[in-house]
Amino acid sequence: MTPKQVQRSEPGSVERWRKGLQNWRSHLAILAAGYLLFETLSGLAILFVPFSVPSQIVVLVHTLIGLVFLIPCGWYLIRHWIEYFRNPLSHIVLVGYLGFAALALCLISGAVLTVQAIWGVRISYGWDTVHIVTTFATLIFVLLHTIPLARRVPQLSSLTAAEGSSPPRAYFRGALVFTLGCAVLAALGSLAYRSPSMQREFPEDYSFSYGQDRPFAPSLARTENLEAYDPRLLSGSFSCGTAGCHKEIVEEWQSSAYRWAAMDAGFQRIQMNMAEQNGPDSTRYCGGCHDPISLFSGTKNLFTDTEKLTSLHGYQEGISCLSCHSIREVDVKGNADYIVARPERYLFEVEYAETSLEWQRLVRDFLIRSYPGKHMKDLGKTLFKAPEYCAACHKQFIDQEINRVGWVQLQNQYDNWKQSRWNHPGDASRTIECRECHMPLNPSTDPAAGDNFDYNRSPEDGKHRSHRFLASNQFMPAVLKLPGAEEQIRLTEKWLQGTYEIPEIADKWTSGPIVGVEMLAPEAIAPGETAELKLIITSNKVGHDFPTGPLDIIQAWIEVTVADDEGRLIFGSGRVGENGFIEEGTFMLKAEPVDQEGNLIDRHNLWEMVGVRHRRALFPGFSDTVDFSFFCPETARPDSRKIQPEKIAYPLAVSSRDAAWLEVKVRLRYRKISQYLLNFMFGADSGLTAPIVDLASDTRRIPVRTPPSGSED
Numbered sequence: 001m002t003p004k005q006v007q008r009s010e011p012g013s014v015e016r017w018r019k020g021l022q023n024w025r026s027h028l029a030i031l032a033a034g035y036l037l038f039e040t041l042s043g044l045a046i047l048f049v050p051f052s053v054p055s056q057i058v059v060l061v062h063t064l065i066g067l068v069f070l071i072p073c074g075w076y077l078i079r080h081w082i083e084y085f086r087n088p089l090s091h092i093v094l095v096g097y098l099g100f101a102a103l104a105l106c107l108i109s110g111a112v113l114t115v116q117a118i119w120g121v122r123i124s125y126g127w128d129t130v131h132i133v134t135t136f137a138t139l140i141f142v143l144l145h146t147i148p149l150a151r152r153v154p155q156l157s158s159l160t161a162a163e164g165s166s167p168p169r170a171y172f173r174g175a176l177v178f179t180l181g182c183a184v185l186a187a188l189g190s191l192a193y194r195s196p197s198m199q200r201e202f203p204e205d206y207s208f209s210y211g212q213d214r215p216f217a218p219s220l221a222r223t224e225n226l227e228a229y230d231p232r233l234l235s236g237s238f239s240c241g242t243a244g245c246h247k248e249i250v251e252e253w254q255s256s257a258y259r260w261a262a263m264d265a266g267f268q269r270i271q272m273n274m275a276e277q278n279g280p281d282s283t284r285y286c287g288g289c290h291d292p293i294s295l296f297s298g299t300k301n302l303f304t305d306t307e308k309l310t311s312l313h314g315y316q317e318g319i320s321c322l323s324c325h326s327i328r329e330v331d332v333k334g335n336a337d338y339i340v341a342r343p344e345r346y347l348f349e350v351e352y353a354e355t356s357l358e359w360q361r362l363v364r365d366f367l368i369r370s371y372p373g374k375h376m377k378d379l380g381k382t383l384f385k386a387p388e389y390c391a392a393c394h395k396q397f398i399d400q401e402i403n404r405v406g407w408v409q410l411q412n413q414y415d416n417w418k419q420s421r422w423n424h425p426g427d428a429s430r431t432i433e434c435r436e437c438h439m440p441l442n443p444s445t446d447p448a449a450g451d452n453f454d455y456n457r458s459p460e461d462g463k464h465r466s467h468r469f470l471a472s473n474q475f476m477p478a479v480l481k482l483p484g485a486e487e488q489i490r491l492t493e494k495w496l497q498g499t500y501e502i503p504e505i506a507d508k509w510t511s512g513p514i515v516g517v518e519m520l521a522p523e524a525i526a527p528g529e530t531a532e533l534k535l536i537i538t539s540n541k542v543g544h545d546f547p548t549g550p551l552d553i554i555q556a557w558i559e560v561t562v563a564d565d566e567g568r569l570i571f572g573s574g575r576v577g578e579n580g581f582i583e584e585g586t587f588m589l590k591a592e593p594v595d596q597e598g599n600l601i602d603r604h605n606l607w608e609m610v611g612v613r614h615r616r617a618l619f620p621g622f623s624d625t626v627d628f629s630f631f632c633p634e635t636a637r638p639d640s641r642k643i644q645p646e647k648i649a650y651p652l653a654v655s656s657r658d659a660a661w662l663e664v665k666v667r668l669r670y671r672k673i674s675q676y677l678l679n680f681m682f683g684a685d686s687g688l689t690a691p692i693v694d695l696a697s698d699t700r701r702i703p704v705r706t707p708p709s710g711s712e713d
Helices: 003-008 013-023 027-048 053-068 070-084 091-119 125-163 167-192 237-241 247-253 265-278 280-290 292-296 312-317 321-325 349-355 358-370 373-379 387-391 413-418 434-438 476-480 485-497 675-682
Strands: 327-330 338-340 395-398 408-412 441-443 463-465 515-520 530-539 555-564 569-573 591-595 609-615 623-631 661-671 693-703
Touching: 027 053, 027 070, 027 125, 027 167, 053 070, 053 091, 053 167, 053 358, 070 091, 091 125, 091 358, 237 247, 237 321, 237 349, 265 280, 265 476, 265 675, 280 292, 292 312, 292 321, 321 327, 321 373, 327 387, 349 358, 387 413, 395 413, 408 413, 408 609, 476 485, 485 693, 515 661, 515 693, 530 555, 530 661, 555 623, 569 623
Parallel strands: none
Antiparallel strands: 327 338, 395 408, 441 463, 515 530, 530 623, 555 569, 555 661, 591 609, 661 693
8 A cells, every 4th residue: 555545545544554653663563573583583493403502502592582571472462463453354464363373372382381391291292293383384474464564664655754764674673683682692501501521532541452443342332433431421310200200210220130230249249250360351241231331431441449340320320221222223143232322411411410409400301301302312212122122232152252262152032032932023913022021011101101113002002111121130139228129029029920910912922920830740659659750841931041141140940849748758859958059969940151171150250161061941932841759658567567768868757657648849949149159259158048939839649549458568
C-alpha cells in the first residue's frame, strides 16, 4: 500500500500505520526480535555444531536467555496480537498467526524441556521434536511476516519523514546487537571454563617391553592412537547414579564382579605374585579384563609397594561404566582384544567426581539431560548386545610371549556357546545369547529402559538389562563387604541353582537346575552285597562348558553319602572336612593345568602353563556319568555273623539288627575357589573358605532284603 492509498483509505488508517511504524522502534519489539534471533541461531548451533566446550556453553546460555526473557517476549507477542487481530485478513496476517502459533509451541516446549532437564531424569523426545520442528516453523513464518512489511516501510517515507532513521533498520540493528551480546556472553563463558588437565602421555619410566607399537601388551586391549588415558577419563561410575538417572543400574553394578574385578583380593595377590616373578609389566596381561583403568593410564609399569600396580580409580571401579561403554571395536581372539575410544566428558563431569560441589553436579546433569546426543551416541551402541562383544574378555589364551613355550587355550565361553545348541544364527526365537542369561530384564524407571533394537523388546517396555552380571561368584562380595553384597549373594545362589526366573527365555529351555544329577540305583540290596550306583550329570541351562572360567581354581564335585535307617554312615565320598579341603578320591569336574616340568598349576600361576594333563567338563546340553559302589554290611547277630570290615569304607557302629533300608544322597556341589589357593594367598590362619552351593541333588531309599533264615554267608 502506497502513502496515497493509505491516505485515501478509511478514517484512522494513517494513525494505524503510523502506530505500526512506531512499533518498529519499540524497545520491547526489538528485545523480542533479538531474543528470537539469538534463540533460533543458538538452537541451530546446538543442533548442528559438533559437541565441544563452546557448544555446551551455548546450551547453558540458550537456556538462561530463554528463561530470563521468556515473560517479556511472551507479553510482547500477546500485546502484538491484541493490537492487530481485528485487521483484515491478508497473507501477511495469516503467516503472522501461523508464526505466533509456532512460536508459542516453541516457547512452551522449551520451558517443558528445561523443567525436565533440571528436575527430571530425562527429557521427552516428543517435546524435543516439537521444539525442533517449531523452531524451523517459527523462523520461516516470522521471516515471511516481517520481510514484506519491512519492504513496504520505505514507501511510507512521507509519513515517517519526521521520525528519523528508517524504523526497520533500527529494529533489525537492535535485534542484531542483542544477539551479538548474547553470543559474546557465550564466548566469555567458553573462555572462562578451564578443562581439567588430563594425562595424555605415559610415565617417563614406562616400560615398552613389547615394543613402542604395543604399549599395553601382553594384553591385546588398546586405546585409539595407542595413547595413555588419564584414569579420570574412564572412572566416575558412581556419578552415573547421583542424580537419579541410572541409579538402579549403578546399585546393581556396585556389587557385581565387574565392579570388584580389580579390588578382588585374589586378583591382587595373584597380580603381585606374577609381578614379582615376571616383572610388573607382565601384569598388563590381566589388566585389559580386570583393571582397564590402571592399564590404560600406564600404572602397570614399575612398583615399589603393593598398591603401585593398580590406580586408586581402577581399584575402586574395576570395569567401570565408561571403560565398558567406550569400547568401539572387538575381536573374538580374546585376551581383551578390543579398542577403547577416548570418551568426551561433559562440563564438570570430572571436576564433580573430585570436588563433590553440588552446583557442578547440577550443571553436569542438566547438560547431559538437555543435550543428550553425545551421551547416547557414545555410550549406547548395538555392539554391546553381540556375543562377540563379550568374547573379547570371556576367551583367554597363553602363548609363547607369556609361558615361553607355546600357545595354550584357557577359558573359552564364547566358542563353547557358538558351537552349542543355544546358538541358531538368524533365528532369534531359538537362540539364547549372553545378555539374555547374564543380564536378564528388570522392571525399570531408568532413562535407559526400553530398547528398539532387540527382537523381543520395544522402546517403551519399561525394562533395563540387569548390571549385576549374575554368574557364579558369591564369595568376593562378602569378603569385600560391598554395598548390596547380601542381595548379590542371594541372587547368585538362585542363579546357580536354576531357580532364578528369566521370563524372556523361559520358553527356550527346561525348568529346574542348571546342571541336573540323576541317580540310577538297585531296587533292593541284601546284607553282604555290593550296590552299584550310576549318576547321570546333565548340563541343562548352561550356555557354555560347565564348569567354566579358571578351572584350576573352580571346584565342582559329586558328594555321595549312604546311611542306614538309624543314620549311621556306611559310605561317603566328596565330603568337605573342617579344614575346608575335599577328601581324596572325590569325583570332580575340573582341569589340571601343568607347567613345562609337569608340575600342577595350583596357585593360578597361569603364566607358567603349557598344557593340561586332565580335563573333565560338560558341553552345553550334554551328559556325563560316574559310577560308585558300596558294600551293604551285615550286622552282629546271635549266630555270630560278623561284619566284613574290609568291605566297609568307613567305621560303622555295630547294631543288633539288619537295616530296613539304606538312604543314598547325592549332591552336585560347587565353589568358586579351592581351599588350597585360599590358604596360599591369605594363609591357613585367615579362616577364609569359599561358600559351597548345591546345584542339584537326588535321594534314594534302597530296601534291604532280609536273607532267608539259616542261610550261610
